[in-house]
Amino acid sequence: MTQTRGAVAFRNVQKRFGSFTAIPDLTLDITPGQLVTLLGPSGCGKTTTLRMLAGLESPSQGQILIGGEDVTRLPADRRDVSMVFQSYALFPHMLVGQNVAYGLEAGGMRAAEARKRADEALDLVGLAGLGDRLPAELSGGQQQRVAVARALVLEPQILLLDEPLSNLDARLRRKVRTDIRELQQRLGFTAVYVTHDQEEALAVSDTIVVMKDGRVAQIGTPRELYEAPASEFIADFIGEACVVDGRVLSVANEIAQVEMGGVTFPLPARGAAPGPARLSLRSNALKVKTSGEGVAGTVASAAYLGDHIEYEIDSSIGRIFVVDDESDTLLATGSAVCLEVRTRGVALIPGAA
Template identity: 75%
Template sequence: MSNPQRGAVEFRSVRKDYGAFTAIPHLDLKIEPGQLVTLLGPSGCGKTTTLRMLAGLETPTQGAILIGGQDVTRLPPNRRDVTMVFQSYALFPHMSVFQNIAYGLESGGLRASEARAAAGKGLELVGLSGLGDRLPSELSGGQQQRVAVARALVLEPQVLLLDEPLSNLDARLRRRVRTEIRELQQRLGFTAVYVTHDQDEALAVSDRIVVMKDGHIAQDGTPRQLYETPASEFIADFIGEANVIGCDVISVEADGARVRVGSQEIALPARSASTGAAKLAVRPNAFRVLQSGEGLAGKVLSAAYLGDHFEYEIDTAAGRLFVVDGDSTTAAAPGADVVLQFRGAGVALIA
């Protein structure tokens, strides 16, 4: 009988200390089967420690970790039914691609012929059929990464763990491989926990993003929720770029708030706001740059043409703002007086 919880992950009141230093004070986290959840945050936030505890490479000081409904807190890595794709790929340089993928299967007791057949299927899964006899050194970085993913998948784990899996690739290859990983995860429906410090990567691959700060969960939600409705100034600044500016909440009715910035008033979701001074997180592309009109007056400090848009630094009464304008065909010159109007999307009240 199949396990309906297969692939589910749960951290229950987990704490991790290293001597007198507490890396994870208290962590409660649930991951549903078939989800790709990214742990995102700056260096030292606790994301890698969380992943290593899930893999069995670190033991919690307190609390419990469950995989597929089973308490694995004290189980060694080889009894957890998880596999990890490391930042370094960790391929054996003297073994062929086939041998690398088959190694874990043979070590687990599978016959060599069966392991080789499974390795062939693994290569087919990641689009590398026909390359099984090559050495890792004869593959590109992206191909090596896919071999590492194939080697993990042929073990049919409940959970695939990916630790900064694209950090060794150049920017263009990183975009392609992250798309391939996401398509593969959606097609096969396995649970994946993905660690990165790259915000764009997290937005591109995730069902959910768990943003960590100082060992705590700062916000947990879908990529769209975190980008459009950040819960704090930290989240607004960390997920994409945002201008954080002061505003006045004029009125709050039901779930809506009326907010004034400069001479402009806008309606926004209230998000537990009360009347009075508050802060807005405003994405750089949430402004229109106009020569005149109602809005937030400013002076252009710098202007740059980037092909399909202009980027500005604009000095305003609300502070120095970074603005991206994709509408205009002619840039406003440095020193020009402009007016910024809100488009509607990309503006959120924050705590």
């Protein structure tokens, strides 16, 4: 296996649809053996990017490489990739094993060998012994795993997954995303995964590429994007943080002393200079207290959700969303509170003064 097998590179790729430019200028590298998620709101260009990688769309300009080979003008059937669609796309009249073996047989493999390989692939995804059933006899989660097995049996350089969990209910989504992640880590293949679901992206990815208006807004690990957003857009989109005004009082040794709502605390400076600043507050960044020091506020709404309480707090820095997972006492609307700043969940947003 070459060192470049499973590597992906976009070089100054542009995609136009008539007068509309969906992808203005994309340069991106994907490391072999990683699960990389393209994440963003509808219309951000993530699916167009995946379709260009699959060969289902052609770039208007630029270059795409897979495993070091220029595939920009190669048709889909000559690229060493397999795709898992959100609709599963299983043949309803074929048995599960026949579905998985279909691509191998279409490529010229003898039926007996193709079925043996299909059974091995079904075993990999936890569906051993189900090859003689029809797709309709399986659950939605099982059908999606059949689609993954059908893609993996071809041993592609890249596995492409386009919103693969969108047709599943919440509990099945958690189960199948765990299955996909465990399988990818165990086998070490390269996967490019498209979703608009932030939680899903955080759960499965080695690296997340957040896209906005056809451009890369930020690339990083799930922790980097969640804890150190590069812009207000990232802060709001990844985890729906509250973005508020503050002030950097001083900076020393890359630590900023920050004032927010009358409270002063240290934060990584992230290039900030003294002066006005914008801060990202995660829902767990503030602790709701009924007395003591902190940002003063009033409970605007409260909701008990079993293992935690969700509050909206009106304060001097605006309306803040806070999750309290330490107390089972539900504070009434109108209650006076103070918000203690915790050490995690607060970040300065670079260049957003």
